[in-house]
Amino acid sequence: MESLIGLVNRLQRACTVLGDHVGDNAALPTLWEALPSIVVVGGQSSGKSSVLESIVGRDFLPRGSGIVTRRPLVLQLHKTEQGQPDYAEFLHLPKKTFTDFSLVQKEIQDETDRLTGRSKQISPVPIHLSIYSPNVVNLTLTDLPGLTKVAVEGQPESIVQDIENMVRSYVEKPNSIILAITPANQDIATSDAIKLSREVDPRGERTFGVLTKIDLMDKGTDALEVLEGRAYPLQNPWVGIVNRSQADIYKNVDMIAARQREREFVSTSPIYGHIAHNMGSEYLAKLLSKHLESVIRARIPGILSLINRSIYELEEELNYLGKAVTIDPGAQLYNILELCRAFERVFKEHLEGGKYLHLTDGTKSTAVHFILKELVRKSIVQTQELRRFPTLQAEIAAAATEALERFREDSKKTTLRLVEMESSYLTVDYFRNLPQEMEKGGNPTVPNAERYIEGHFRRIGTNVFSYVSMVSETLKHSIPKAVVYCQVRQAKQSLLDYFYVQVGKREGKQLAQLLDEDPVLMGKRQQHAKRLELYKAARDEIDSVTWT
Numbered sequence: 001m002e003s004l005i006g007l008v009n010r011l012q013r014a015c016t017v018l019g020d021h022v023g024d025n026a027a028l029p030t031l032w033e034a035l036p037s038i039v040v041v042g043g044q045s046s047g048k049s050s051v052l053e054s055i056v057g058r059d060f061l062p063r064g065s066g067i068v069t070r071r072p073l074v075l076q077l078h079k080t081e082q083g084q085p086d087y088a089e090f091l092h093l094p095k096k097t098f099t100d101f102s103l104v105q106k107e108i109q110d111e112t113d114r115l116t117g118r119s120k121q122i123s124p125v126p127i128h129l130s131i132y133s134p135n136v137v138n139l140t141l142t143d144l145p146g147l148t149k150v151a152v153e154g155q156p157e158s159i160v161q162d163i164e165n166m167v168r169s170y171v172e173k174p175n176s177i178i179l180a181i182t183p184a185n186q187d188i189a190t191s192d193a194i195k196l197s198r199e200v201d202p203r204g205e206r207t208f209g210v211l212t213k214i215d216l217m218d219k220g221t222d223a224l225e226v227l228e229g230r231a232y233p234l235q236n237p238w239v240g241i242v243n244r245s246q247a248d249i250y251k252n253v254d255m256i257a258a259r260q261r262e263r264e265f266v267s268t269s270p271i272y273g274h275i276a277h278n279m280g281s282e283y284l285a286k287l288l289s290k291h292l293e294s295v296i297r298a299r300i301p302g303i304l305s306l307i308n309r310s311i312y313e314l315e316e317e318l319n320y321l322g323k324a325v326t327i328d329p330g331a332q333l334y335n336i337l338e339l340c341r342a343f344e345r346v347f348k349e350h351l352e353g354g355k356y357l358h359l360t361d362g363t364k365s366t367a368v369h370f371i372l373k374e375l376v377r378k379s380i381v382q383t384q385e386l387r388r389f390p391t392l393q394a395e396i397a398a399a400a401t402e403a404l405e406r407f408r409e410d411s412k413k414t415t416l417r418l419v420e421m422e423s424s425y426l427t428v429d430y431f432r433n434l435p436q437e438m439e440k441g442g443n444p445t446v447p448n449a450e451r452y453i454e455g456h457f458r459r460i461g462t463n464v465f466s467y468v469s470m471v472s473e474t475l476k477h478s479i480p481k482a483v484v485y486c487q488v489r490q491a492k493q494s495l496l497d498y499f500y501v502q503v504g505k506r507e508g509k510q511l512a513q514l515l516d517e518d519p520v521l522m523g524k525r526q527q528h529a530k531r532l533e534l535y536k537a538a539r540d541e542i543d544s545v546t547w548t
Contacts, residue, residue: 003545004296005138005289008035009076009130012140014130014534015488016074016091031538034306036295037142038288039170042181043192044146047212050243052143054262054281057135057255058086058223060104062112063141065501071112072170073143077136077285084134091128104129122168135256137289141179143168147192164196173430175299177208177292184211184223184240188232203236208291210284214240214272215265222271227279239287240272240279304542307535311421314532321525322388325515329508336392336503336514339385340496343396347379351492368487369408376400376495391516399499404491411486415479422471 015032042048049061049069056077061069088098090107092421098104108127116123123144145163156162164503171178178201188194188211197207209232211223225231227238242262244253259282266276296351376397379388386393503514 004293005140006078007541007545008037008292008296009078009140011538012033012037012074012076013091013128013130014537015128023464024286031303031307031310031535033173034175034178034299034303036175036292037140037170038177038179038292039167040141040143040179040181041167041171041193041196043144044148046146046148046181046183047241047243048143048181049495051210051212051241051281051284052141052254054241054243054284055136055139056140057133058101058104058130058131058133059249059252059255059258060088060101060108060131062105063249064309068526069145070116070122071145072124072166073108074126074128075141075143076128076130077139077141078132079136079138080132080134080292084132086131086133086135088129091130103163121156122162122166122390124169137285139285139289139292141172141288147196149192167196168200171196174206175295176206177288177295178206179208179210179288181210183216184214184226185218186227188226194232204236207234208236208284208288209234209238210241211238212241212243215242224271226277229274236291237278237287239284240266240275241281241284242413246406300542304539307542308541309526311532311535314528314535318525318528318532320384321521321528322385322498325512325517327509327512328501332508332511332515333506336511337500339383339389340396340499340503342385343379343383344496346383347375347400347495350375350379351488361493368483369404372404372407372487372491373401376404388517388521389515390518392514395498395514396496399502400495403498404487404494407490410490411483414482414486418475418478418482422475425452425467478502 011031012035015030015035040048040052049063052075053061061073078192085099086101088101089097090096090111092111093107094380098107108129111127112123115125126142144167147163147167148160151162170176178197180191180197182188182191182193194209198204201207209226211226214223217223223240225331227240229238232238232314242265244255244258248258259280262280263276263282266272266279269276272279325332380393386396503511506514
């Protein structure tokens with residue numbers, strides 16, 4: 001039993017360090033929610049603090065008016081050898097040991113104020129406290145803010161609902177064991193703790209009922225029907241508790257003496273004497289410890305299943321996010337070049353697919369530049385490795401666009417050369433050397449000279465028209481080829497060549513700026529890596545325990 005509860009204690013501490021707790025809004029299932037935990041619920045002035053202190057045997061909780069508990073308190077009890085001194089440790093103060101429990105009270109209050117301020121606000125982030133004593137049983141409890149019906153001065157009106165929402169977020173988890181505390185001297189039908197527990201656990205399978213202040217009930221009344229399970233039946237026992245009086249608290253009455261007084265009250269009571277062995281804070285602690293151990297044992301297979309599934313999911317996600325950026329300049333340069341090549345592979349796949357470029361039709365060749373620019377944009381978006389690096393994305397986009405502009409200018413120049421080459425063929429000598437034949441037939445009244453000139457011009461026109469038609473047909477095929485050669489082929493072969501040269505000249509700081517990763521992705525990777533480490537450690541912890 002000690003190893004089982006100790007196992008959960010260690011896992012809960014690891015969860016707290018990670019920030020894995022109820023209400024942490026994690027995208028993945030949290031280990032905390034899979035761990036069985038006893039959650040203490042009660043209204044203000046229900047005697048909740050007194051029950052916890054009776055179980056521990058120490059005054060360690062802050063006291064005062066209004067809402068004193070404003071953060072969950074994860075209380076882990078560790079039984080030590082007889083004769084060993086009592087001491088306490090906080091997870092947020094790992095190197096400090098408390099032997100004066102009045103300082104434990106102060107630290108709980110101070111740590112609450114450090115997070116919430118003195119505005120009496122609440123927070124779901126737990127305080128983690130371990131108490132070591134030979135007078136306790138191995139047990140873990142989570143104390144929650146007391147349910148209330150009105151806000152006190154300095155608190156927003158929403159505080160009533162905020163507390164209920166926080167408490168509900170703990171008790172509605174199927175792995176939580178609810179310790180519902182209700183004062184016996186009040187009508188149990190109005191109990192906030194019972195009302196809430198019945199909403200989330202209508203069959204009473206996860207709920208233990210605790211009746212406090214049974215010694216303060218009006219004469220002629222008793223809590224026997226409730227304690228024997230007849231009035232408000234639960235699957236688990238009701239336990240009656242005799243709290244210390246306020247006078248005892250003021251006088252710092254020894255807790256061991258208070259326990260003895262409680263035993264005497266129930267054992268000598270004519271009403272409760274026959275169930276005295278099932279009453280009192282000591283019995284409650286042993287009952288809860290035994291129940292927690294059995295629940296842990298039953299839930300271990302499910303916890304292991306969650307851990308293994310989460311490890312797989314986290315490793316997959318980390319593979320998708322990629323490794324953390326190195327700080328070595330040489331390695332940074334290598335990574336940048338690899339990222340650029342990854343982009344070029346995607347870009348070339350688009351070009352080789354051919355579905356974006358149909359250049360056989362000359363009317364579409366003028367749009368090649370804009371199609372290539374769109375392919376650059378799409379390729380950057382589709383290069384998974386680049387998603388982490390917005391700065392490098394922008395640099396690659398700018399370099400590729402600049403290269404495409406150069407290719408377009410080359411394309412224009414080549415096209416003009418083709419046209420000039422063809423047009424330069426029609427020289428004056430070409431027309432001067434046309435055959436000097438007299439056109440036969442024609443109007444006999446027209447002089448021979450005039451007929452010669454008319455025929456000569458007609459031959460010139462016919463030849464020019466034929467040549468222009470031929471050249472136009474040739475250019476219709478050669479210009480798209482030139483465009484493809486100068487823009488598409490060059491884009492495929494040397495889109496980032498100039499960028500590679502420029503990157504190679506950059507210093508370490510400039511390289512690091514290119515690998516300035518998206519902070520959101522960086523934080524996500526770090527969080528996943530920590531959670532993965534937690535789950536692997538949890539798996540090792542479970543494997544190290546010998547089950548009997």
